[in-house]
Amino acid sequence: MLIxxxxxxxxxxxxxxLNQLFEAGLECFHLRKPTYSKEEMVAYxxxxxxxxxxxxxxxxxxxxxxxxxxxxIHFSESLRVQYIDHPSKYFMDLNMFGKSISSSFHEIKDIxxxxxxxxxxxxxxxxxxxxxxxxxxxxxxxxxxxxxxIALGGMTSExxxxxxxxxxxxxxxxGSLWNAENPxxxxxxxxxxxx
Numbered sequence: 001m002l003i004x005x006x007x008x009x010x011x012x013x014x015x016x017x018l019n020q021l022f023e024a025g026l027e028c029f030h031l032r033k034p035t036y037s038k039e040e041m042v043a044y045x046x047x048x049x050x051x052x053x054x055x056x057x058x059x060x061x062x063x064x065x066x067x068x069x070x071x072x073i074h075f076s077e078s079l080r081v082q083y084i085d086h087p088s089k090y091f092m093d094l095n096m097f098g099k100s101i102s103s104s105f106h107e108i109k110d111i112x113x114x115x116x117x118x119x120x121x122x123x124x125x126x127x128x129x130x131x132x133x134x135x136x137x138x139x140x141x142x143x144x145x146x147x148x149x150i151a152l153g154g155m156t157s158e159x160x161x162x163x164x165x166x167x168x169x170x171x172x173x174x175g176s177l178w179n180a181e182n183p184x185x186x187x188x189x190x191x192x193x194x195x
Contacts, residue, residue: 029055
């Protein structure tokens with residue numbers, strides 16, 4: 001699985017590029033805008049062609065799963081720690097039928113010890129981060145972990161072909177794609193290199 005995460009700060013032509021990426025075969029987009037209000041999140045979603053909404057995973061304002069036909073929801077590490085011990089309360093008002101639930105992790109042992117069955121788990125940083133300064137890669141090897149784990153951190157057209165050997169089921173890309181001169185062409189290269 002090849003996942004794209006939105007840039008934290010809005011970029012010029014971001015929505016236009018995103019719609020082109022969907023057209024080029026992007027299957028999963030994680031919408032992470034930590035500074036957005038609910039209204040801004042709704043406005044962002046409304047700009048994306050509705051036929052692609054089922055490829056979008058929300059990092060915040062999870063209740064929008066009831067309004068938009070999105071793919072699912074994602075828990076940051078802090079949100080997971082805060083709510084996952086009482087999941088029935090959290091999910092009570094969310095229409096989650098057929099939706100994915102994922103979360104972020106920074107230690108293999110935390111994934112292994114997590115009793116909640118996430119559809120997939122982000123683990124970072126695998127390689128040196130492109131979007132966060134001084135975020136050193138840890139070259140995790142997850143071959144012995146029986147859960148679907150997605151590599152995050154330093155995913156480039158060169159590093160992405162190493163993750164399957166490390167046991168990852170997919171890659172989440174952020175900085176290298178959004179910093180590319182032509183994000184759509186770069187995505188096609190990532191897809192090819194990922195296999």
